[in-house]
Amino acid sequence: MSAPTSTITAVTPEGPEVAAVPAKRRRLRFVANPKAATGLVVLAFFCLIAIIGPWIAPFDPSARSSDLIQAPSGKHWFGTTHLGQDIFSQVLVGTRGVMFVGLLAGLVATTLSILIGVSAGFLGGAADDSLSALSNVFLVIPALPLIIIVASTIPSAGDLMVALVIGLTSWAWGARVLRAQTLSLRRRDYVEAARATGESTWRIITFEIMPNLTAIIASGFVGTVIFAVMSEITLAFIGISTISEWNWGTILFWAQSQQALAQGAWWWFVPAGLAIAVLGTALSLINFGIDEFVSPRLRSSGHTRVKTKDGHSVRMRVGFTPVLSSKAAPVTPVVPRREEEVA
Amino acid sequence: MKFLLQRLAFYVFTAWAALTINFFIPRLIPGDPVTSLINKFQGQMSTDAINSLYVLFGLDKNASIGSQYVDYWGQVFHGDLGLSFTFFPTPVSEILRQSLPWTIALVGITTFASFMIGTSLGVLAGWRRGSIMDGLLPVTTFLSSIPYFWLGLLAITLLAGPDSFFPSSGGYEPGLVPSWNAEFIGSAVQHSLLPAITILISSVSGWILTMRNMMVTVASEDYITVAHAKGLPERRVMVSYAARNALLPNVSGFALSLGFIVGGTLLVEIVFSYPGIGYNLFQAVGAKDYPLMQGVFLVITLSVLVANLLADVAYLLLDPRTRKEG
Secondary structure, eight states, X not given: OOOOOOOOOOOOTTOTTSOOOOOOOOTTHHHHSHHHHXXXXXXXXXXXHHHHHHHHOSSOTTOOOSOOSOOOOSSSTTOBOTTOOBHHHHHHHHHHHHHHHHHHHHHXXXXXXXXXXXXXXXXXXXXXXXXXXXXXXXXXXXHHHHHHHHHHHSSSOOHHHHHHHHHHHSOHHHHHXXXXXXXXXXXXXXXXXXXXXXXXXXXXXXIIIGGGGHHHHHHHHHHHHHHHHHHHHHHHHTTOSOTTSOOHHHHHHHHHHTTTTTTTOHHHHHHHHHHHHHHHHHHHHHHHHHHHHHOGGGSOOSOOEEEOTXXXXXXXXXXXXXXXXXXXXXXXXXXXXXXXXXX | OHHHHHXXXXXHHHHHHHHHHHHHXXXXXXXXXXXXXXXXXXXXXXXXXXXHHHHHHTOOTTSOHHHHHHHHHHHHHTTOOOBOSXXXXXXXXXXXXXXXXXXXXXXXXXXXXXXXHHHHHHHHHHHTTTSHHHHHHHHHHHHHHSOHHHHHHHHHHHHOOTTSSSOSSOSSOTTOOOOSSHHHHHHHHHHHXXXXXXXXXXXXXXXXXXXXXXXXXXXXXXXXXXXXXXXXXXXXXXXXXXXXXXXXXXXXXXXXXXXXXXHHHHHHHHHTTOSSHHHHHHHHHHHTOHHHHHHHHHHHHHHHHXXXXXXHHHHHHHOGGGGSOO
C-alpha cells in the first residue's frame, strides 16, 4: 500500500523564490510534532531509569545510615530520611514499580476497552445496549475509592495485583470513546464493500475498523497510564500497597507519616512529587500530540498574524474569514444601522 | 421529561450495581479479616451489632448467597452499615452523617467553581487561538499532572505554619463547638481556604483544555460564520453562539468525570486532615476498618450519582433539543 508522493507544488504570485520541490511523504510526522517528541523523550528517559535504576542507585534504598534527615549534599543528592536512607536511591529504585504498574494497567484496561467498546459499537442491538450500560456504570462509580477498597481487602497487594485492579476498573472511558467511533465507522462505504465481498466479521473488525481506531486506542492507552500511575502512587501514599516495595508513593508515605513537613525536610517529598509531575506531563504531551495529529485544527499555530500587501495586519483563525476595512468607498451603499437592530 | 426519566432509571441501575459490588467484594476475597476484628472486640459488642456485621460481610457460611443478598439489602435500606472499629462503638452511618456535610461543602463547591472558571478560561483560549492564552496551556498541563495530595503538601509547607493565616489541618479551630454562629463559620471558611485552592489549581486545567478544544471545533461551524456575517458583535458571537454550543459536550463530560474528580479530591482531605469522608476513608484503611470503608464507598457513589443527576438537569436546561416531546 504505497501512496503516490504528492506532486502539488506551491504556486505563488511572487514567482521563482519558492522552488518547486516535490513534497516528500514524511513518515515520522507524529514524532515531528514538538509536543509529542518532548513527551516521548521524557517517557523514554523514565523507561531507561526503570530498567537500570536499581543498578545505578548509589545506595541500597532501605539501608540505614547515621546521616539522619540531612539536606541534599554531594554524597546524598536528594538528602536522607529519618532512618538515614538515601532518597535519591529510593527515587531511582522506585521508578521501576511505577512504570511497571502504569504500563501493565494501561495494557489491561486498553485491551478490555477495545474488546468491549469495539464489539459494542460493531455488533449493535442488545449487545450494544448491555455493554454500554456496563461501561457507563463503571464510568459513574468513583474509580479511586473502589480501587482503594479492593486493594485494601486483598491481603498483601503487590505491584502485580495493584496493576490488575487498576486495569480492571479503569477501562470504561476508553470503551465509551471507541464505541462511539466504531459506530460512525461501521456504515462507511469501505466497510460495506468489505462486507459485500464476503469478508468475515472478525476480519472486518481487525483489518478494516481497527486501523482507523489506532489514534484513539493510543490516546486511551496513554490516558489510562496517567490514571494508573496516579492511582498507584495514591495507594502507596495512603499505605495500602506493601511498603517493602519502593515506589514514589512509598517515599511520600514515609515523608507524610514521619512529619517531614513539620521538620522542614522539603527534600523528602519534593523529588518524588516532581518526578510524578514530569512523568504525567510527558504522557499528557504525547496525548496532545496524538490529538493534534488526528485533528490539525487543535494545533496552537504560531503564525496567525498575517500582513497584507497594503499594510493591513490580520489575524488568521480557523472558521473566520478576515474582513479588511478598506479605505476605498464600498461598492454597495451601506446604510448605517445600529448594532441592536442587527442583533 | 422522557430524557430525565431515562437518566433516573440509569442511576437507579447504577446504584443497584454499586451496592451489589459492595456486597460481593468481601465475599470474593479469601480470608475474613472481619472475624478477627469481631473477636478482638468480643464482649463489647451487642448481639445485634455482630449480627449486622455477619449480614454485611457474609460471615454466616450456612446461609445461601441468595438469602444473604436479600438480608443485605434489607439492612442497607434501614441505614444499618455496621459498627465502625476505629470509632468503636459508633455506627458507621453516624460517622458518615457527621463528615458528609464537610465533604459536600469543600469538594462540591470547589468542583463546581473549578468547572465554571476552567470553562470560561477555555472559551477565551479557544476563541483567541494563537494568542498568549495558548502559552498558558503547558503550564496548566504541568499543574494537572501533579497529584492533588502532593500539591496540598507543598501548599502546607509554603503557606501554612504556626503564625500563618492558613491553618495546616483540621476543619475548624479545635476549641470551637460546631454550630451556626459567625465565629464557627468564619473559622471553618478559614480552614477550608487552602484545601479549596489546592483542588482548584489542580483540577481547573482539565476544563480549560476540553473547553478550548470544543471552542476550536465549534468556531469553524457555518452558523458562526453566519453570525459574523450578520455583523453581530464579536462578544455576542463568542458567548451566545460558540460558547453555548461548545458547552453542551463539556457539561456531559463534567457529569461523567465527576467520579474521577471526587476520588482525587478526597485525597486533599487526607493531607489537610479535613474532617470529611475522604479522611474517614484514610482512617479506615489505616485501621483495616472494613465496615467504615464500605460505608464510605457507598456514600461517595451515591453522592456522585446525585451530582450526575443535577448535571443532567443542567444539560436539560441548556439544550432545548432534549426538551422536545416525542
